[in-house]
Amino acid sequence: MDCQKHLFSLPEDHHYLNCAYFSPILKSVEEAGKRGIEQKRTPWKVSPEHFFKDSDRLRSLFAQLVNAPKANRVAILPSASYGLSTVAKNLPRDTSKKIIVVGEQFPSNVYPWMRYCDETDAQLEIIKAPDKPKGRGKRWNEHILDAIDKNTLMVAIGNVHWTDGTLFDLISIGKKCREIGAFLVIDGTQSVGALPFDIQEIRPDALICAGYKWLMGPYSIALGYFGPRFREGIPLEEGWLDRKGSEDFAGLVNYVDEYQPGSIRFDVGERSNFILVPMMIKALEQLLEWEPKNIQNYCKDLTQQLVEELPQLGFQIEDTEWRSHHLFGIRLPEHISAKELQQNLTDHNIHVSVRGSAIRIAPNVYNEEEDIEALKNILKSSGSTS
Structure with missing residues (x-):
């Protein structure tokens, strides 16, 4: 796959290098939004058919992206929090x-789970990351699997950790959840x-995705898959x-x-939004053309040399098999101030985020070698400071 910056x-x-914060807008998505605004003239x-046609198209595209068995299992939402609150x-309330x-x-x-626990007798169990960096991702996944037992109502988790890209083994987690009847959200x-995400392989009870990051869509629209256990659910x-x-x-x-x-x-009211829905459609059409597996491989190839050099400079990064390539965190040597490093990056127009204890790097297909080289030069200069 070639760089797509021209789009x-x-x-x-x-x-x-901050798509995990907010994706830039595709030209095609921008044009769709403009047409939606002009339509109000x-x-x-x-x-009446306009209230349904684009919504159905949007459901179908998202179902295709995540391999959902039916498009009508997809709800159009305003945010991830709306879907998770649903x-x-x-x-179940008697738990x-x-x-x-x-x-x-x-x-x-x-x-949402804190509120649920306040309203019921349920308990929130937080599985923290291991303190030691060696084998951190593998051991974290093992701790999660060990915690799932007959007293588990639900595991609510991401595919990757939002601060550092640690991968969670959703296939194994889902399998154990099904064995004991627990929900996987x-x-x-x-x-x-x-x-890549495959509903029919992972078999979650719900998958909720905000649209303005890796789905390349606008703000204030999200998409959610709800499985058979929510077939008779009550909407918000x-x-x-x-x-x-x-x-x-x-x-x-x-x-x-x-x-x-x-x-x-479970759709939000006024889900037929004549500006946001066409924009989200264009974004998903482009993603399906690119294919997530190709995006992941592009990010891997783009950052491979950087990742190999980071430990030599004193930075910590998760083992390759336990992290994503489109989003990963680097933890700093003790002598480097995260605040000062971020300011230095900002001064050089290099855009990343500090999340938790990590500097989060989040490239996408619009990035090129020059972007990674600029980042690497700042990290090298910071790492050599004593």
């Missing part, structure tokens, strides 16, 4: 079991789009579009109890 409007004097051209609302999360997990995938915001809000027969605008006064099939019941 974006990125300035040559900036090195944007002539509202008489918006027919899960929390539909968990004294535990919910497992990992240390320093993103708060959107923690706060995945926040795929920091992986889906850049790392009662939208008219989500009810059976809503395609017949003349019959909307005939109120019905039945929802549209599958997970459409």
Whole structure:
């Protein structure tokens, strides 16, 4: 795969290695948004079918991306927290079991479970990362698997850790969850789009993804897969579009109890957003053309030399087999201030993030060797300072 920078409007004097924070916009996605705004000039051209056609297309594309068995298992959401709160609302309430999360997990995938535990007798169990760097990812996964037992109600986790890219073995975790009847809920915001994800292989009960990072979409739209255990779930809000027969605008006064099939019941109100939905469609079409496996390999090849040199400079990085290539954290030698390093990077128009105890590097297909070289030069100069 070749560099795709020509499909974006990125300035040559900036090195944007921070897709985990916010993706830059594709030119095609930008144009789709402009067309959506222009459409509001002539509202008489918006027919009832427009409220459904693009939404159905969006579901189909996301289902294809994650290999979901049916497109109607996909819900259109405004955020990851909305989707995860939907899960929390539909968990069994008469429970004294535990919910497992990992240390320093993103708060959107923690706060709903904290509230759930406050409202029930459930306990939140946090599996922290091992202190020692050697074999850290492998041992962290082992600790998670050891914690899953007959008292586990749910494991809520990401495919990768959002601060440092540590990979979690979702196939093994999912298998153990199914053996004891526990739910598996995945926040795929920091992986889906850049790392292959297969619903039918991992078999989660829910997969929730914000759209503005690795899915290359706009802000304030997210997508969620809800599995069979949520088939009869109750949505956070009662939208008219989500009810059976809503395609017949003349019959909307005939109120019905039945929802549209599958997970459409969980859609956010006004899900047919005529600006955001077309933008998200264009973004997913491009991702499917590129294919996540190719994006992952591109990032691996792009950063391989940097990764090999980091330990020689005193930086710590997770073992290759236990981290992603599109997002990874580097931990600093004691003599380097993370705050000062980030300021130095910013002064040279090199854009990364500090998350937890790591400097987070998050390249994508718009990055090129010059970006990595600029980063490496700053890290080298910092690492040589005593």
